[in-house]
Amino acid sequence: MSSTHVFHRNLLTTPPVAVRGEGIWIEDAAGKRYIDASGGAAVSCLGHGHPDVVAAMHRQIDRLAYAHTSFFTTEVAEQLADQLVRVASTAAAVAPAQGLAGHEGSRGEAANDDEAP
Numbered sequence: 001m002s003s004t005h006v007f008h009r010n011l012l013t014t015p016p017v018a019v020r021g022e023g024i025w026i027e028d029a030a031g032k033r034y035i036d037a038s039g040g041a042a043v044s045c046l047g048h049g050h051p052d053v054v055a056a057m058h059r060q061i062d063r064l065a066y067a068h069t070s071f072f073t074t075e076v077a078e079q080l081a082d083q084l085v086r087v088a089s090t091a092a093a094v095a096p097a098q099g100l101a102g103h104e105g106s107r108g109e110a111a112n113d114d115e116a117p
Contacts, residue, residue, distance in 0.1 A: 021048025 004014050016028035024047055026036045039045040046053050060076060067074055 023047045023049065 008015060016030070016032065016034075018026050019029050020027045021036065024035055026034045026048070028034070036048065064074065069077075
């Protein structure tokens with residue numbers, strides 16, 4: 001690809017064209033394979049093409065592809081949030097017993113003290 005109308009992050013070069021993914025790998029149009037280590041804050045690191053993930057994506061997209069979270073919630077989003085709260089609550093209950101509790105002031109309370117450390 002010699003030119004592009006896409007506003008890429010680096011304006012001096014055009015990145016390779018990704019054409020497929022499998023597991024941890026991304027392959028470009030020339031057949032070169034890369035380890036996909038580019039996950040970010042809004043990206044899940046689930047790999048590419050796992051049959052269970054693909055099936056779940058198809059089930060959801062067959063019902064609803066997207067609903068902006070400023071205006072809507074979805075059943076699956078609510079289920080995920082419930083599951084995360086359950087897991088976090090369990091972890092919070094188990095952590096002190098395993099010596100993983102934070103020390104006093106670890107939540108920022110000491111930041112409001114008048115005395116400097």
